[in-house]
Amino acid sequence: xxxxxxxxxxxxxxxxxxxxxxxxxxxxxxxxxxxxxxxxxxxxxxxxxxxxxxxxxxxxxxxxxxxxxxxxxxxxxxxxxxxxxxxxxxxxxxxxxxxxxxxxxxxxxxxxxxxxxxxxxxxxxxxxxxxxxxxxxxxxxxxxxxxxxxxxxxxxxxxxxxxxxxxx
Amino acid sequence: xxxxxxxxxxxxxxxxxxxxxxxxxxxxxxxxxxxxxxxxxxxxxxxxxxxxxxxxxxxxxxxxxxxxxxxxxxxxxxxxxxxxxxxxxxxxxxxxxxxxxxxxxx
Numbered sequence: 001x002x003x004x005x006x007x008x009x010x011x012x013x014x015x016x017x018x019x020x021x022x023x024x025x026x027x028x029x030x031x032x033x034x035x036x037x038x039x040x041x042x043x044x045x046x047x048x049x050x051x052x053x054x055x056x057x058x059x060x061x062x063x064x065x066x067x068x069x070x071x072x073x074x075x076x077x078x079x080x081x082x083x084x085x086x087x088x089x090x091x092x093x094x095x096x097x098x099x100x101x102x103x104x105x106x107x108x109x110x111x112x113x114x115x116x117x118x119x120x121x122x123x124x125x126x127x128x129x130x131x132x133x134x135x136x137x138x139x140x141x142x143x144x145x146x147x148x149x150x151x152x153x154x155x156x157x158x159x160x161x162x163x164x165x166x167x168x
Numbered sequence: 169x170x171x172x173x174x175x176x177x178x179x180x181x182x183x184x185x186x187x188x189x190x191x192x193x194x195x196x197x198x199x200x201x202x203x204x205x206x207x208x209x210x211x212x213x214x215x216x217x218x219x220x221x222x223x224x225x226x227x228x229x230x231x232x233x234x235x236x237x238x239x240x241x242x243x244x245x246x247x248x249x250x251x252x253x254x255x256x257x258x259x260x261x262x263x264x265x266x267x268x269x270x271x272x273x274x
């Protein structure tokens with residue numbers, strides 16, 4: 001079972017001729033989920049983050065506010081996609097009421113190690129929202145977290161990063 | 169007015185025995201629905217599998233469960249937002265990387 005990072009969906013939905021190299025990796029990974037190689041998992045927190053990222057991109061591009069209808073369209077596309085892909089969706093609130101998500105967040109940050117990027121030579125380390133994703137992923141017994149983000153590389157413990165730009 | 173010894177004893181016995189009356193019918197004690205009272209009904213093997221119990225039984229059910237994917241779903245949604253919002257068609261890889269970096273600022 002693989003917890004899918006928000007940006008995998010963003011890359012896939014924004015695929016165009018100008019970004020084929022990166023988005024094709026997301027596409028190949030999602031095809032593996034479709035073919036049953038992995039069981040994909042997301043939470044309602046993923047939807048919230050996806051919506052925030054998309055709102056940010058569109059506001060920047062148009063230099064104007066996003067309408068409520070447009071936000072609904074963006075959200076419904078995500079929901080339609082996970083429905084058709086058979087990706088499991090967990091309610092973050094329910095998980096937080098049953099498991100100690102925020103304590104786990106702290107442990108995730110404590111256990112993780114910083115990592116220096118090979119290409120950008122910058123230090124990458126797990127941050128607050130990432131740690132929350134990892135804690136949610138652990139709470140649903142996911143074995144890996146599929147991501148393009150180097151910040152997840154240093155996570156330690158019962159879950160491991162699935163670095164998509166290396167695997168695909 | 170002072171009561172006789174027999175009357176006093178009678179009242180005391182009524183109080184001690186709390187005989188049910190029409191106005192105060194005898195009630196069963198409330199059903200205890202706490203954890204301790206149900207422990208005795210649990211299978212002892214649960215205690216040996218405490219970790220498994222925590223992991224599987226207590227996990228809340230997903231809003232959407234796993235099911236087999238619809239064939240071609242991944243391809244159908246590839247670039248779906250660029251079709252709805254044409255201004256997103258020209259996003260380069262560099263911009264996508266920048267968006268990923270900025271995500272942490274959200």
